[in-house]
Amino acid sequence: MNRINERLIFLKLFLENPKEIGSITPSSRFLLDAMVSKIDFETAKCIVEYGPGTGSITRILLNKSRKDCNIVVFEKNKKLADYLKKRFSDRRLVVVNSNAESSQKYLERFKIKADYVVCSIPLALLDKKQKIKILATAKNILNDEGLYVSYLYLFSLNALKESKAYMKNLNCDFIFLNLPPAIVLSSKNIL
Numbered sequence: 067m068n069r070i071n072e073r074l075i076f077l078k079l080f081l082e083n084p085k086e087i088g089s090i091t092p093s094s095r096f097l098l099d100a101m102v103s104k105i106d107f108e109t110a111k112c113i114v115e116y117g118p119g120t121g122s123i124t125r126i127l128l129n130k131s132r133k134d135c136n137i138v139v140f141e142k143n144k145k146l147a148d149y150l151k152k153r154f155s156d157r158r159l160v161v162v163n164s165n166a167e168s169s170q171k172y173l174e175r176f177k178i179k180a181d182y183v184v185c186s187i188p189l190a191l192l193d194k195k196q197k198i199k200i201l202a203t204a205k206n207i208l209n210d211e212g213l214y215v216s217y218l219y220l221f222s223l224n225a226l227k228e229s230k231a232y233m234k235n236l237n238c239d240f241i242f243l244n245l246p247p248a249i250v251l252s253s254k255n256i257l
């Protein structure tokens with residue numbers, strides 16, 4: 067699948083459900099690099115991704131991760147989850163067609179904790195209750211030293227203020243070479 071087809075899938079699904087998809091196009095290379103730069107691939111044994119979409123971050127996670135790293139992605143949209151299952155055939159990857167909120171039950175079943183949760187769900191568009199549920203679930207599945215990584219578009223400054231309330235020692239990296247410009251957020255202390 068080339069970049070143009072990926073963009074078309076994204077656009078089509080965005081038009082069907084703008085609130086859930088949250089973006090008309092997959093993230094730029096600059097934003098993806100900034101997200102994955104937070105991950106120590108030498109040590110990571112379990113990476114969970116929320117809202118992988120067409121798999122632009124998933125692809126990098128698979129390319130960079132150790133051979134024994136588990137990568138578990140939770141994609142709510144069935145068409146996208148089916149697409150990801152077809153796109154990647156890698157025994158390290160588990161694609162779960164379910165929402166991020168259900169991830170705790172899956173990780174408990176696999177008896178693992180995550181070193182990283184990488185979240186691309188458009189949290190700024192969700193109501194407070196759902197947002198807190200997703201963050202609380204991420205907290206529960208992360209190990210003690212685990213890192214939560216996410217991004218916001220720069221036009222949602224209120225969301226940035228809100229994120230600061232939910233995450234202590236929040237690290238913010240501004241990515242201007244993305245449309246729209248974005249902020250990568252990372253924290254070991256959520257909620």
Ligand SMILES: C[S@@+](CC[C@H](N)C(=O)[O-])C[C@H]1O[C@@H](n2cnc3c(N)ncnc32)[C@H](O)[C@@H]1O
Binds near residue numbers: 116122141164
């Ligand atoms: C902005 S797209 C992410 C795209 C991709 N990760 C990227 O960076 O190009 C957001 C994705 O989150 C998914 N999503 C929204 N709410 C979700 C939830 N509660 N649990 C899991 N996935 C969700 C959407 O279906 C969509 O694929």
